Amino acid sequence: MNKLLEFKNVKLTYQTKKNETIALENLSFSVFEEEFVSIVGPSGCGKTTILSLIASLIKPTSGSVLLCGQPVKNKTSSMVGYMFQRDNLFDWRTVFKNVCLGLSIQHKLKSPYIEKSRSLLEKYGLKDFENYYPTQLSGGMRQRVALIRTLATDPKLLLLDEPFSAVDFQTRLLVQDDVSYIIKSERKTAILVTHDISEAVSLSDRVLILTKRPAKIKCIKSLDFNKSLTPFQRRSDPKFSKYFNEIWEELKSEE
Amino acid sequence: MKNKKFFSAEHKKYLRKTRLNRLLISLGRWSVLLFIIGLWELSAQLALIDPYITSSPSRVAKTIIAWAKDGSLWLHSWTTLYETLIAFAISIGLGSLLAILLYLFTPVRKIFEPYLVVLNSLPKIALGPLLIVWVGAGTKAIVLMGILICIIITTMSMLQSFVAIPQEKILLLKTLGANRFQVLFKLILPHAIPDFISVLKINVGMAWVGTIMGEYLVSQAGLGYLINYGGLVFNLDTVMSGIVVLCILASLMYFSVATLEHYIHKKRNL
Known part of the structure; x- marks a missing residue:
């Protein structure tokens, strides 16, 4: 498998009026193509910061973030798709126009891309809602639209910043299955930031556990589930609670 | 409004009530205007107010x-x-x-x-x-x-x-x-x-x-x-x-x- 993303000795400090905070220090890890990696850690340890670095919204203080072997910069942003906690759909755009938002920004409103967006909507059960407005959709559907909007520009790497935390529990279980299925069938690489251990265990191939600030890698857990299991089915697998407890023990020692 | 005939009696009642409500409100609005104009005119006619100062x-x-x-x-x-x-x-x-x-x-x-x-x-x-x-x-x-x-x-x-x-x-x-x-x-x-x-x-x-x-x-x-x-x-x-x-x-x-x-x-x- 090829290395898609690599963090090499990344350090990041935040400057504020009162003091200087070291958010990340000596952070190194890699993510391989078509892998689903979750990042968990004590709250406020800088998980979102890692995603911001990959999306080149901020620059590392030292060290480097490599995407396909190249340092990330604004130009590489089309290779990365970012999904936030809230769906951030624009109420005044129809579902289809929301999906095409990234295309219109990247001047890609041309036929192959538009057809791709259409087929994504069709494949994932939103075709009949193309001309609906976001306010007419359920929370789960909105999150699916947000994911398809992220996929429309055909990014190599998806950054998921707690995208399931804003929906109710039942919807969350359903959306997790949906999102996992869509990411697997589109053969995308994904990095999920979460504070929910069961979410990390049910979705990922590997889980990175961070130390408290300044964040470093505390340990990495590879999860060995049967490939055919959906996230929901994983929850009833005997290995699930074993992994859950191992990760919980690691995190507990950090708090 | 194609499927109007399928509306339940309950729903019809509700619709009638909202229509009536709207009607009452607009009736009320016009009444206020007419009342003010009427009172003003009447007071002027009956010399209760001086139209030289208040007009009519x-x-x-x-x-x-x-x-x-x-x-x-x-x-x-x-x-x-x-x-x-x-x-x-x-x-x-x-x-x-x-x-x-x-x-x-x-x-x-x-x-x-x-x-x-x-x-x-x-x-x-x-x-x-x-x-x-x-x-x-x-x-x-x-x-x-x-x-x-x-x-x-x-x-x-x-x-x-x-x-x-x-x-x-x-x-x-x-x-x-x-x-x-x-x-x-x-x-x-x-x-x-x-x-x-x-x-x-x-x-x-x-x-x-x-x-x-x-x-x-x-x-x-x-x-x-x-x-x-x-x-x-x-x-x-x-x-x-x-x-x-x-x-x-x-x-x-x-x-x-x-x-x-x-x-x-x-x-x-x-």
């Missing part, structure tokens, strides 16, 4: 009809409407543009913020004498007064609306590779349209205030001139009739904006 609906109607016949109604209405519309259009356009520029250039915004606040709290009528000296006693001074009153509030309200946009939405556009102009056109401006409409509504009132005040200061024609003149010569029929015409024009303008709002909301499915 019939005298107002007579005055307006007389104005319509000699053409002065159109002259004065048009003069004031024209000044108001120009002041309204310029302050909305220029004020919004100013807000966009201030939004795009944060340091400039920070520099000008205190000045805006001070200008906003200054009673613009105080600048009247200056305007007259600088641009002359005429239409220009009146329109300028209207603009002064509207533009600051437009800029401040629009700026506030821009700044209040959720940061995460801007971040989303940035992760999609948007530059700041794309952020402006794809997010900031469309997001601000409902606020823009409220600014329009506020400014309908403000623009009339500005032009009428301007006409009180300097003018040879216009409703403000008529009202002011009527007051000076103690002809309260003229004053009241001027106010009535003003009321009608201002509500027409307000309803045009409300119609625009309705149309936009429908288009954006709000």
Whole structure:
């Protein structure tokens, strides 16, 4: 498998009026193509910061973030798709126009891309809602639209910043299955930031556990589930609670 | 309404009730107007009030009809409407543009913020004498007064609306590779349209205030001139009739904006 993303000795400090905070220090890890990696850690340890670095919204203080072997910069942003906690759909755009938002920004409103967006909507059960407005959709559907909007520009790497935390529990279980299925069938690489251990265990191939600030890698857990299991089915697998407890023990020692 | 026949009796009852409610409310509204006019007229007829000071609906109607016949109604209405519309259009356009520029250039915004606040709290009528000296006693001074009153509030309200946009939405556009102009056109401006409409509504009132005040200061024609003149010569029929015409024009303008709002909301499915 090829290395898609690599963090090499990344350090990041935040400057504020009162003091200087070291958010990340000596952070190194890699993510391989078509892998689903979750990042968990004590709250406020800088998980979102890692995603911001990959999306080149901020620059590392030292060290480097490599995407396909190249340092990330604004130009590489089309290779990365970012999904936030809230769906951030624009109420005044129809579902289809929301999906095409990234295309219109990247001047890609041309036929192959538009057809791709259409087929994504069709494949994932939103075709009949193309001309609906976001306010007419359920929370789960909105999150699916947000994911398809992220996929429309055909990014190599998806950054998921707690995208399931804003929906109710039942919807969350359903959306997790949906999102996992869509990411697997589109053969995308994904990095999920979460504070929910069961979410990390049910979705990922590997889980990175961070130390408290300044964040470093505390340990990495590879999860060995049967490939055919959906996230929901994983929850009833005997290995699930074993992994859950191992990760919980690691995190507990950090708090 | 295709499947009307499938509505349950319960639902039909509900629909009847809401229709009745709406009818009662509009009936109530018209009754209030008729009651006030009726009471006013009756009191004047029975000499409970002195129509010389309070005028009366019939005298107002007579005055307006007389104005319509000699053409002065159109002259004065048009003069004031024209000044108001120009002041309204310029302050909305220029004020919004100013807000966009201030939004795009944060340091400039920070520099000008205190000045805006001070200008906003200054009673613009105080600048009247200056305007007259600088641009002359005429239409220009009146329109300028209207603009002064509207533009600051437009800029401040629009700026506030821009700044209040959720940061995460801007971040989303940035992760999609948007530059700041794309952020402006794809997010900031469309997001601000409902606020823009409220600014329009506020400014309908403000623009009339500005032009009428301007006409009180300097003018040879216009409703403000008529009202002011009527007051000076103690002809309260003229004053009241001027106010009535003003009321009608201002509500027409307000309803045009409300119609625009309705149309936009429908288009954006709000």
